[in-house]
Amino acid sequence: MSANASFVTGYVTGWADKWSADNPISADGHKVQGAPGxxxxxxxxxxxxxxxxxxxxxxxQDALSQSSDELLIDAFGKAFPCRQ
Incomplete structure (x- = not known):
């Protein structure tokens, strides 16, 4: 793995860990009442x-003007949406 790939992996997993701690989901993968989507x-x-x-x-690529937080929310929201 290249240094850039290692950085990206560390960055996104750290962000995801913090997001998950701040925005819990139920054990079966459903959004908890009041948590973002x-x-x-x-x-x-x-x-x-x-x-x-x-x-x-x-x-x-047109989204690159967004903040890194917005980019991660959009990327993970598309890749890992909440169960309905």
Whole structure:
């Protein structure tokens, strides 16, 4: 893994850990009442998170003017939506 790939993996997994701590989901993957519409399962791997983020950045280059927080929310929201 290159230094850039390692950085991205560390960055997105750290962000996802913090998001998950601040925005809990139920054990079955459903959004908890009042939490924003992004549900990150506890069984997601670092590789899945970084792949989803890099794929989003590649597909939505016009979104690069957004903040990193907005980019991550959008990327993970598309890749890992909440169950209804």
């Amino acid at each position: 992004l549900c990150l399962s506890r069984d997601l791997t670092a590789s899945q998170l970084s792949t989803a983020y890099c794929r989003y950045l590649s597909e939505y």
